[in-house]
Amino acid sequence: MESDSHTLPLLPISLPYPATLYHCLPFSSSLLQTSSTVHVSLPLSPLSIPPSPTSLCPTSPASIHLKTEPLSPLLHTLSPPLFLDGQNSHCLNSLTTSDEDDLTCLNWLHQRGNLLPLQPLPKTTPLPQLEPQDPIPTPHLPPSPSKPPYSFSSLIFMAIEDSPDKRLPVKGIYEWIVNSFPYYxxxxxxxxxxxxxxxxxxxxxxxxxRDKSQLVGKGSQWCVCPEYRHALLEVLRKARYYHGTNSNLLNNPALLEGADYEVSMVCDTVEISALTLDNPPLSSNPPCPLTPDQVVVNMEAMEYEEEVGEEMEKDPLSDSGYIELHYYQYHQYQFLVLPGDTELDLETVEILQLDAEAQEAAGSLLDLAGGGH
DNA sequence: CAAGGGATAAACAAAC
DNA sequence: TGTTTGTTTATCCCTT
Known part of the structure; x- marks a missing residue:
């Protein structure tokens, strides 16, 4: 999970949102879908499918297709075919399942290191509607990153959920937190x-x-107990609500589908919170993809049944090809965070189901794409 | 005001 | 032997 020093592009746009996103959540889109995020899909033709997740880094010629609904009539017309680099053309409608899998692989998020802090754009593009006499905002990194508004449980949850195998050793959790939140x-x-x-x-x-034969290094790996995943999601959702998401943008029930996604293992009987009871998850729990020699350790010294071998169920949101865009506020300006560089083909952007303010912001984006590129 | 949750510190043991 | 990991206890602060 080392950074390859990709710089996340931040497009300075004047969003009318009052929301402030302290940190751009680094974990994959499957966790949350909230009002302050715009979800995009990255439909790539087979030719453009990157050989590795890293290729989905900002330098990838991926097309960005904001995928929300319903489509604004005004913006619906702004979805031309994509010819981004002059060589690879990308058809918005030519997704295959494998494409989606690749496209939902957000490992590049882990490799950009400096994605999360509220860092300035390496190159910023002022909005066209900015008053000419207004000094172009040059946001700079605050002296020290503020403490993320997430509890340690949430941080651990995000770290584990963001790992490929939905499990991490303590050291891996440390690294994820440090890489994701420079405060730490x-x-x-x-x-x-x-x-x-x-x-x-x-x-x-x-x-x-861990299997004895696999013991390398100290300690065990940790995973999220499925019974509590809903509660953790809820806590996370609330945290995001209270700390900067207050729009009614994407209140997508698919989130709950995502919340039904259970990972890694079958837990024995444990106390189930009210939140969990609202979404009884266990009956269709996918088995834990543990190896036969791996043992689930119950913190209460109860014996757990080993469930091994079947393929882990995938997060429906992951399969949807969604990733998240975030914006945050710095001083009086807000910045949209795109998983690509500033050369992204914003002409292909379709903004859907945004409220009036968001559509205004979308218009700014499109203006920016049309005028600045 | 009390209860509960979360953060923090510290001590300790076991594993590496 | 020193470091890391895992557990436990205690205390404080904040929110409800």
Whole structure:
């Protein structure tokens, strides 16, 4: 999960949103779908399918197709075929399943290192509607990143959920947090203790004993207990609501479908929160993809049944080809964060189901695409 | 005001 | 032996 120093492009646009996103959530789109995010799909032709997730990095000639609904009549006309680099053309409607799988692989998010902090654009493009006499905002990194508004449980949850196997060792959790929230890079080491404390104490997380033959390094891996995934999602959702998402943009019920996604393992009987009871998940729990020698360790010393071998169910949102765009506010300006560089073909952007303010913002985007590129 | 949750610190043991 | 990991306890603060 090392950074390859890709710089996330931030397009400075004047969004009328009052919302402030402290940090761009680094985990994959499957977790949340909230009002302050715009979901995009990256339909790529087979020719353009990157050989590795890294190729979905900002330099990829991927087309961006904002995928919300319903489509605004005004913007509906702005979906020309994509010819981005003069060589690879991309058809919006030629997705295959494998394409979607590739496109939903957001591992490049982990490799950009500097994606998450509220960092300035390496190159910023002022909005056309900015007053000429107005000084172009040159946002700069605050002296020190603010503490993320997420509890340690949420951080751990995000880290684990963002891992390919939905499990991480403690060290991996540390790394994810540090890479995702630079606040912890400079923070005193006590937070690591808190992470371990949370892992041990919280019923939401479970330790997986590794196969003896696979023991490399210290410690075990940790996963999210499916019974508590809904509750964790809910907490995360609330955190995002209270800390910067207040629009009614994408209140997509698909999120709940995503919340039904259970990962990694079958847990034994545990206390089920009210939130979980609202979404009883266990009857169709996919088995844990543990190896036969791996043992699920119950923190309460209960014995767990090993469920091995079947393919892990995929997150329906992951399969949808959605990824998230985020915006945040810095001073009086807000910035849209795109998973591509500023050379992204914004002409292909379709903004759907946005409220009036969002459509205004979308118009700014399109103006920007038309005027600045 | 009390209860609960979360953050933090610390001590300790076990594993590496 | 030092570091990392995992567990437990305690305390404080904030929110409800």
């Amino acid at each position: 890079r400079a923070a005193p080491g006590g937070w690591r203790n808190s992470v371990r404390h949370n892992l041990s104490l919280s019923k939401s997380f479970r330790r997986i004993h």
